[in-house]
Amino acid sequence: MAFTRATGKHRRPKQPSRMRRASAGAAGIAGLTAAGVVGTLASPALASDGGQSDVHDTGLTHAIEARGDLAEAVDQQAQEAKTATIQAEAEAAAKAEAAKTKAEAKKKAAEAKRKAAAEKAREKAKEARAEKATQTASRSAAPQRAAVGGGGYVAPVDGAVSTGYKTGGSMWSSGSHTGIDFHAGMNTPVKSVAAGEVVEAGNGGAYGNNIVIKHEDGTYTQYGHLNSIGVSVGQSVTAGQQIGLSGSTGNSSGPHLHFEARTGPDYGSDMDPIAYLRQHGVNV
Incomplete structure (x- = not known):
């Protein structure tokens, strides 16, 4: 008895999704079916049940289902790989941002440290300049202190006497x-011979611009014919302090300093200025 090939009406309807996903494998297996392999496997069933057997019961269905499961597994693996890639990229970006932030913070800290060091260096240089200026001023003041006599007095100018005390002549009203x-000479610095208080500073008639100072021992000194005055009435002065500049104001024949020692602040209370200075340790 001859075997007949199962017709299409006895086959199971197409598998919807899994059949499509296993297209490549299914196509191959379907080719085998066309060649009669599946028909041969199905023939005994057709002989026993009158041709009502379903292809579902054959190995073809299992192969298609296996292919479908494999495709789903591949899809799932691809999705997981994609998710892992996205996560890895996000983690790398976060690490890069953290490294950038750390580098910027380190750079700012280094800049702040550099500025602090520069400021400290400037302060040290400033202090060094101030100390040098103080030392210079101290050295400049040393000669002046050395010129002070044993009684705390100095000469009013660094010059020799040109006209002595009580010299006669028509130039003086007395x-x-x-x-x-x-x-x-003009604008030679004039100094107070000792510490005291200024009691007169201004125009003195025949004396021109003049200054009168009262000293601690009750005596007075007067400085006349000044070109300019550098102190004011009521001001305290020290020995050797500059009080004005020499000149030729008032009744004067030329630039010089007229100096008097007095027992009082006014004209007519004069005493020998050379003896007065020598009494206080100053030789002129």
Whole structure:
């Protein structure tokens, strides 16, 4: 008895999704079916049940289902790989951002440290300059201190006497010189001979611009014919302090310093200025 091939009406309807996903494998197996392999496997069933057997019961269905499961597994693996890639990229970006932030913070800290060091260096340089200026001023003041006599007095100018005390002549209204004159060119610094208080500073008539100072021992000194005055009435001065500049104001024949020592602040209370200075340790 001859076997007949199962017709299409006895086959199971197409598998919807899994059949499509296993297209490549299914196509191959379907080719085998066309060649009669599946028909041969199905023939005994057709002989026993009158041709009602389903292809579902054959190995073809299992192969298709296996292919479908494999495709789903591949899809799932691809999705998991994609998710892992995205996660790895996000982690790498986060690490890069953290490294960038750390580098910027380190750079800022280094810059702040550099600025602090520069500021410290500037402060040290400033202090060094101030100390040097103080030392220079101290050295400059040393000669002045050395010029102070044993009694705390100094000469009023660094010049020699040109006209002595009580020198006679028509130049003076009293008929004689009430003080001594020192050689001093225009604008030679004039100093207070001792510590004291300024009691007069301004125009003194024949004396021109003049200054009168009362000293701690009750005596007075007067400085005349000044070109400019550098102190004011009521001001305290020290020995050797500059009080003005020499000149030729008032009744004067040329630049010089007229100096008087007095027992009082006014004209007519004069005493020998050379003896006065020598009494206080200053030789002129």
